[in-house]
Amino acid sequence: MSKTSVGPTNDFCPQTLFLYGTFDDQGRANFGLFCWFSYLWDSQLGVMACIGGSKQTRDNIHRRNVFSANLVTEALLPLADFLGNTPGHGGAKRNLKLETEEGRVLPVPVLKASPVAYELEVKQFIPMDDGEVMLCRIRNVLQDEGLAREDISDPEKMNAIAPVHTTCRRYFSWSGKDLGAWGEVMSGFSTPAGI
């Protein structure tokens, strides 16, 4: 089949979604939704992540050089879509009551409802025009205990935790079912009064 040239886009190239958890200057937990996340190798497995433009998450990471990356599942998707379409600057996310715990190794907020969470320390910031790449050391990985069970296969575990993919500004289930457009799915999340 012949090909058409298009501009810079990652349409039709699915990405995994993470909620990055950070503390602000008052020690309040903040979460934002991110997909420009992949892996690197430097003596051990590491993470590379890109944040574009001005974000609360970016400010918070610069303050302490640490953040958590919490895998987004179908159960978390309405909340994740809200967090990805609501800037932290301005305080609109401040009154959210999310079930969190602190990382075991780093001072980062971790979402209890996410089955896999990385505790990440930024080793190198690479500033660009208005974006920034962060090369990170994985200081710890927190996985739900059920993921260590040997009587359940990895495919069964993946179906059970149901991670979400994104491309073409839409969300897709692990099995490829359409879960809705960015900014649409958050209607299934009820925010506390006053937000």
Ligand SMILES: Cc1cc2nc3c(=O)[nH]c(=O)nc-3n(C[C@H](O)[C@H](O)[C@H](O)COP(=O)(O)O)c2cc1C
């Ligand atoms: C599906 C999705 C993926 C996103 N991925 C990224 C990303 O990888 N990098 C980025 O800079 N912003 C990304 N965003 C935008 C941020 O989530 C958004 O700007 C959010 O409001 C940031 O929250 P904060 O201000 O609390 O940091 C994404 C948004 C959506 C809906």
